[in-house]
Amino acid sequence: MNEEAFNLSMRKFLKMVGVNSQREIEQAVDKALAEGAIIGDESLPAKMTLEVDGLSLNVSFDGRIELEDS
Numbered sequence: 001m002n003e004e005a006f007n008l009s010m011r012k013f014l015k016m017v018g019v020n021s022q023r024e025i026e027q028a029v030d031k032a033l034a035e036g037a038i039i040g041d042e043s044l045p046a047k048m049t050l051e052v053d054g055l056s057l058n059v060s061f062d063g064r065i066e067l068e069d070s
Helices: 002-035
Strands: 044-054 056-066
Touching: none
Parallel strands: none
Antiparallel strands: 044 056
16 A cells, blocks of 8 residues: 555545535525524534445544534
């Protein structure tokens, strides 16, 4: 295994996931605000699932997205 190629590939994947996830969340919040589904001071539960085929990896991460400072 080429450790450098592996690390570079993993960093690229994680950056893509981070950037795209943030964009999707921002768009969903904007839409929910526009539709009146939320008022903008919520603390929203969030869950991310990571799956890697070939490694039998399936792990979930739970957290919260705060729309206001606590």
